[in-house]
Amino acid sequence: MIKGKEFQNLTEVTVRFAGDSGDGMQLTGSQFSDTTAVWGNDLSTLPDYPAEIRAPSGTVYGVSGFQLHFGSMDVHTPGDRPDILVAMNPAAIRKNLPELKQGGIIIANTDAFDAKNLKLAKYDTNPLEDNSLLGFEVYPVPITSLTIKALENTKLSQKEISRCKNFFALGLMYWLYNRPLDQTIDWIKKKFKDKPEFIDANRNALIAGYNFGENTELFTIRYDVKPAQLPKGVYRSISGNEATALGCLAASVKSGLPLFLGSYPITPATEILQYLSNYKNFGVKTFQAEDEIAGITSAIGASFAGNLALTTTSGPGLALKSEALGLALMTELPLVVINVQRGGPSTGLPTKTEQADLLQAMYGRNGESPLAVIASSTPSDCFYMAFEAFRIAIKYMCPVILLTDGYLANGSEPWKIPHVNELPEIPVKFWTDKSTYQTYLRDEFLARPWAKPGTPGLEHRIGGLEKANITGAVSYDHDNHDLMVKLRDQKIKNIAKDIPDLVVDGDEEGELLVLGWGGTLGAITEAVIRLRKAGYKVSQAHLKYLNPMPANTEKVVRSFKKVLIPEINLGQLSKIIRSEFLIPVEQFNLVRGLPFKSMDIEEKIIDLLGGKI
């Protein structure tokens, strides 16, 4: 090692890679994450890409970013502000500079700072050369030309060579943060197994980047982030969408029912359909339907036929599924609907995150139409909540909506993999006895029997018309309707007896409770932990079950003088809590298409506590 290159120890770092949508930033970021996870750090990621597939190069709106926060401590969020920005072009600086920490590091690919790109990024002068980056630590590196130089001897075209520049940047980052290269080299080998010339090129670019760090005079310091203290076990890095798909698959294995997914592609939910399409040898049937309505209705058909039925979508798709959801709850068939929320209304912000579909999930149907609504709170939690959704759907013969969001779906974190034998069984009983069968007979949970076509003697008819309780015959009787409306409601309410209590983290009563739901768990936790360390008295609770809520929810919220509900919407949970429990609620709402920054929540908490410790 060249003299003078000292290691500095850090407990946490937030890195952001940014460049054109064609620069491979998502790949670079996820490679850095995987290596970092295997290295032993806890981490959390935030891919942030434009809705356009290949937005015109050099433009600010075409910038694709990937942020990750890693550390030797517990990491709950992808990080509020990056410590270091890898900028592959001027637009990446234009877009990301406002977020960068004061004094933060910028590694800039100087080759991309030509007149054309500067103009596209709306710079009159080169920010690397004027004084506009004063206060930041800027490292100008001609990444493109160094990559070209490193790959002089390959047969690849100029264009193909310059495409390898992200691996040069990645190599340099591996050097800077002292990470091994072998993980990425293995990945390159697998990815290009039929194209040896690409294996060499990408590997050489990666190594060249690493060596550049080692040999250049530019950097005098390297960083070391020691492994985190994670519980014992085997880990993998998992994104919310992959975890969701695996959770559904696990439910199929544990219930012994084949999984049927009817779905129509929509960002950011599509990946679940893609993942599940791979698991054919698990008997999974995926049906890419003609639209979202066919997605859910085919799933309802599959449920009627005795399969484990699933449909996946995002906000606009959930809107299209409303009528069919009513049919599923009226016919009391088990069905799981996964809504990966994105920015709305209408087409909104397809690739950005939001929590604004809670009220749609709760109430967005005609008639009195209660169903179960649950939400995942971290990427890996999507696995358990998808599994839980099926457990509830089958036990209570009802539709269950699982809410995740774009941030959870695309973000990833290390996941301690559970063993299959640690997962509970999902009991399923199909009715077979002819003499006792009645279509709307009810068990102790008020669930009706599941009798699937093909069973001799149980031929019966169901449908969307109101049914007489027990017999299931079409009924227009007024009192029966009143009874059925209330039974359907009670059935969902009964689920409260079957789910864990709301856990309060911190004092069980006091001045302030921060109550969250869904993907904001990380940001709230980080804020609360930091403030407690600073001596503030603040407790935290997180709802994973929205309908019904855990039985002790009222007691919890009434144990605090103030309840703060941060949400990436205009206060949808706040509305529900107020109307359910008649208590005042403090709201914190930022609807920017991005996850919360923990410092924003911190500020709000301090404000509510009047600055009092």
Added chain:
Amino acid sequence: MADNNEIKEVKLTAKDFATDQDVRWCPGCGDYSILAQVQRSFPDLVNVKKEDIVWISGIGCSSRFPYYMDTYGFHTIHGRAPAIATGVKISNPGLSVWVATGDGDLLSIGGNHFIHACRKNIDLKVLLFNNRIYGLTKGQYSPTSEKGKKTKTSPYGSVDFPFNPVSLALGAEATFVARCTDRDTKHMQQMIKRAADHKGIAFIEIFQNCVIFNDGAFDALTDKATKDDMLLYMEQGKPLLFGKNKEKGIKIDGAVPSVININENGNSINDVLVHDEFDLSPVRSTILAHLTDSTEFPTPLGVFRQIFRPTVDGEIERQIEEVTMKKGVGDLEKLLFSGNTWEVN
């Protein structure tokens, strides 16, 4: 024991398919005939057990149908029957899945599902009760109502050009397409059995009289006095003849159809098109479909086309088998622990 207990299969009768529900269609409605023909044909379906039959419907007078069939049944929501039936069939290909639907249900709100079920060749039997009107909502024009039709929502006559369901189904690549009327009971039973035997989507348009809101819509086709000249019964391998004495025939020059009298102008039966349901070219079935409702031509009944193409439900099964053969039965533990894993001690 089981050997001695061999029970002889008792042949079912039409009555076995009737439910205890009062049938609530208007007296004289053509739907009664369809129900009767289905109940009469079903005992003859080969290799289909009663408990394996499922009727799916949408919303409309016609969609009440499943309540009157003692099979598995699902009265769903407006327009979605083909999609729900698709889910039933894919998830359990052993079932015999039937769809009862109306012209509004299938061709208006459900048009998208219908064309895709045809294209995908889902193994469903679709019976379209075409009364050319919205019955249940009390008489508005439908996508099959003739242009100029006066209804409550078109007091000055409808300005819409109607769908021809047969040509729509053919255009959407349905693999079995037929037509019959509620009046000709024997013929309808034949069509139902043919549909049942078809592997793939089988579509039957049934001209159905709505006595209340569109009475007489098909009178010209069904009246004794006119029907011989107005109807063309298509039969496999036979020349397309019609008229009281089968003296008229359909001739095709290039792609242009005409009616000829086989006893006049030097014409003979050899000039008449011989019907071939299995013709792989879509041209002739399409020409025949367009003879419908013309003043010049008779309206064809029978099977327009039957071709064979793998079904999506079958292909899904096949892929599952192939992938399972190649990869082995899925092992969840292995899958969970695959990819980049690392151990923390």
